Amino acid sequence: MSNFLSQLRTGWISVIWSKFAPIVIAVFGPRSAAYLTYLSMDWGLLNKQKSVVCLYRESFIKDIHQLRKRTEYNYPIVMAGFTRFQQSWTPKEMQEQTYYQSMESNYKAALLKSDIYAETLLRLISRKVDIGAVLSANIDYWQDGGFKRVCRKQKIPFIVLSREHPVIPSVCDWVTERYKEAEFFYTGQGVAVAGESSKKVILGANAVSDESIISITGLPRFDAWREVSVDKPLNERKTITLLTFTHGYGADKTFEEVLISFCLAAERDKQFRFLVKTKDEMDTVKVTRLVKKLGVSRVEITHEESLYEVLPQSYLVIGYNSLSLLEAAIARTNICIPAWGECLEDGENVMYRSSSINVSNCVSYLRKREDLEQLLTQGLESDGFNWDEDAISAFIGEFVAIPKEGCSERFGAFMAKYIQ
Template sequence: MSPPFPYKLPAPMDIYSDRHVPVAGLRQSVRNAAYLSLLAADAFIGRLDSVAAKIARSIDWTNWQPGRPTVLCLQRATFIKDIGEMRLHCDINFVTLPTTIVKTAQELWIPPEWRMQSYFTRFVDEELAAYLPYLERFGEALLRAAGKTHPIDAILAANTDYWQDEALRRGASRLGLPFLVLCRENYTIKQDQANVLNHYKKARFRYTGTAVAVYSNTTRDVMKMMGAYPENSVWVTGAPRFDRWREIKYIPLHERDCVTLLSYAYPIYEATENFREAASIFAEMANKRPDLRFVLKLKKDNEAADALALCPQLKQSRVEFVADWPLFDLLPRSRAVIGCNSLAVAEALLADTAVIVPAWRDALANSNTCLYHYSVPAHQKCIYFPRSAQDFSDLLEKAVRAELPSSGTAMDRRACFAEHLHSDENESSSVLVERFIRHYISQKK
């Protein structure tokens, strides 16, 4: 099981170019010799098993019930929201393992310059072939240790190309267990599709798991174009965390007590100049209407710094900065929801509220990078697109007076939502994911 010696790894490839990059710190050959010497030691080989067993004790078996399949979920943000919803509606045990623990254990012996998402599956078959037996042993030992508490029927991850998941993918294959993915990446924006295809082509990525469930038809089509997945292995299910909107209760417009701005201060939304103006108008309106709550919805608390850097007026206003208020609770209470290039905008379309997407200055300047655009008639039916600061101010005035209704029919709004997230009127996404999981469990070796 020991790797061949002497064994010198080539310099790692920069994922953004075809050149090779130098490694910081110790010389490359010294670093690789140190790592490989560690792997060769008998003490380390035995240590793999004990570390894997210790990690298995971190699995959360809460609410496990006998008589139904058990799926080990590699816990991540957003993905855990899907798991939470499926626990309510599926006849499956979803038990969770924090991926940070699995990652940290492997960082002790996988050189840092090789921990590249998408590229890692090729590395372990080529440049890092000497490490493959150890990855397989570690993954298999972890799954065997987990199975001593209760048998594991499948593994479910949040993405197809995480380097830290490769050991469990390989270990699951050795044990005849399906390694499945409910992919939290969703390729529905044209520019993203081009970037993703180019990235995976450069990485020569291939999926080493069993199958993948995705949120949209577009994402499935992009994955097919990659040629990296087994035939017929990509299923469209939608995102279970949105199933709750099927049970949404309508609140009359005049009874709603919030106006919500979904923060788009971060450069990825490509509307920083617009956010500066829109947030300033929002802050000014908040100070005029103490009877309403003006909410700046963040994904994470640390995003507040980006918003304040662009719009210092927010700090002196009545605007509430919140990250932990669930959209399912917040949006139905909102007289209007303002946002740009965020899936939360799509979610707002299900809340029967006025959805405003600013469209001046840099906002929506490139239609290929937008979720929704004023040039698309179907989007115009359901969304208000103010083309100037004054237009936005006028719409906001109407909203706070409870005089701005939702736009378009419920069917129109759901169709806009479904452009980015699969939505089936007859079956929930939880049901579709359960069918996907059971199909592959029934085929396991």
């Protein structure tokens, strides 16, 4: 089933399905779509009394896995179909995050189908588990509209654990203005966020009814590091890791330059494992195509190997404007950031600004391509930074919250306010 779903998202089946799905839905309706979605549920261990139904997103899975281990709820996951099926009846102009809400009154027939789909799916799920809440990964996904309306009608809490956490100043401003321009208003209940910047954005846009419904819980995925050993000495680590910064980072050209230098170094250096860590399957497909053009063979590309496995084995991590670099800090790796071309080291478009002492204590900047090539050829002059716990905490705390009791535990306590 997992291989089929993978092909449905990115493989040859997706081409056929995009044409076939509207016919299936037109003939059998949204209830049949709900039955098909139900068949692909990832139930997890159903050993708790109440269940929180999760709407799948790629990176959101890491948070759900931790919540399953550390809170008092089950977390069955709606894995497939809730986007593709709804695309069959939702007009193109409504398939846009944030802005869909202002058009809802013009497309009541489409909304009704989404409601029927969501109601049928939740009814099927409720035959197996006691639904305490529905959980999404952001406040403004268009695919969630039907679930929000049905939850409101059935008095099921609709909660968000936001995987999207704007921290770059210009992005924070852009998201705030986007919410304002769309006049977006969150119609669910609680909202859990990774840190202070997300809370400020939502409140600044007047996108919620009450500040009290927003809680800074941190991201549960960070809890996994509590069980990961990061004690392996740097001089015994044999992996050099490149974290992709492809689509959405505004640095595609510079990423390709970094990738080329990375691949050429991999061909020369037989001592290290050269690994490109991608974000998801689509990212892997894109990077694989780029690498194939170079005709190199020693570079490994994966989205399936987790950061918890990769980073503690990494001597050096290269990345840009990614929260994953915070995890690299937890893993005590050397961190290098490209700072040439489209990649910057300071200003309103930068996450890790060299002007911040908390950042510069933990990060090294590569200010031209030759610096990267020299680094990959000759290695670091020493084993890197000798960080103390205060430096690491200050670096991480500038961007996300990691409560002492754990992100999952704080989120569980937050959920308990809504689940009866």
